[in-house]
Amino acid sequence: MLLQTRPSDSVLAVHDRLYRTLRTQVMHGELDPGVALTLRGIAKRFGVSMTPVREALRRLVAEGALSMSASGRVTTPELSNERIEELAAIRALLEPELASRALPRAHFALIERLQTINTANAEAVAKQDAVAYIRTNLEFHRTLYLRAQAPAMLAIAETVWLQLGPTMRALYTRLRRNEPPPHHRMILAALKAGDEPGLRLAVRADVTQGLRHLAG
Template sequence: MDQPALDLAPALAPEPRLDGETLQQWVFRQLRRAVMTGRFPPGKAVTIRGLADALGVSSMPVREALRRLVAERALVLLDNRRVRVPEMTARRFEELVAARTLLESEAAARALPRADRDFLRRLDALNRASDAAVEADDTEAMIETNLAFHAALYGDRPDNVLLPLIESVWLQIGPFMRMALADLHRHYPVDRHAEALMALEAKDEAALRRAIEADIRDGIGHLMEKLG
């Protein structure tokens, strides 16, 4: 028997619309971010109507946003106007982790030429915010600050090719981030972001790649044991 659809209204916490942002763009941005930050729990279905009510909009922009997220393999469409996170196998998860490692280590290496003092200062501030979130055991802040650190490292440029590809992988792996954080202290004993910052400052590409690979492995790679 199908489980009742999950009420995501308390979890969505929609942000204000940006200047010039259409309603359709805003709805897509909110739902895409919700998937990426794990607000769609694995195995739980949600309804189009429930999401529309949570965002205070009609079903039409929600349906369009979900269609795009299904195309990105972030969600699957069920019957009765419901969606859920795709089922995850150990093999699929391993491939997603491998894709993260390959794409993100390359994107980090490409950041080296622009790693000036201001760039490093910004990353250091984001890392300190991430450390504070861990210290406070604030799951929401841990996820948000971690994504912010990585996005800032890889660069937010109009001509950036790698970041959209990386975000596509984040969409598929994001719903499992909360599961990974449940046992963070045991699997993440070293501050890999701090290692990455030191490598950036030293202009050491090999050390930077190792830090990013270790960050992904320690942060979420251990979930392969649970999915196996």
């Protein structure tokens, strides 16, 4: 009825706002696997029409954040064990490379920020807050990888995180962790020492651990 379209308005189009909101929810594990999302339901929830909702969902489906049945129903993905292991293998391939590329540019300020994030991560563990745990964990990795100056590679890694989002929630609430990820300290140590092979190993161990023994 009234205004729409505001490319210069701060930054966001409606479909883009929806996309970012839903993407964050999926990646941080705020949604369980197998949850159905309907166009009209989301449209009503955000007070918009179906059109921008469709675009946001289509975009998320394209990235693998959501899955779509043959009839067009959109749900959060329920991954098979094979798929989870494959995604873990992709992380094990990409993320050591990203870390290695970030290493030469990892100065003290960065390591300090990583330690701060790691502290917040430990707090999330203490509070048994799965979503905060996943969020701070991913933030730790993204903050490091941003230094790699490899946007396409980072984007692919984030896509993988997206696909794992709902599963991570189910996983981390199942095997209630009582301690922060041990490999983060190894990563920090390797960064300080400038130890490239050690860094690759630590990152690989970190992203693999937890996803390896799932026994769905």
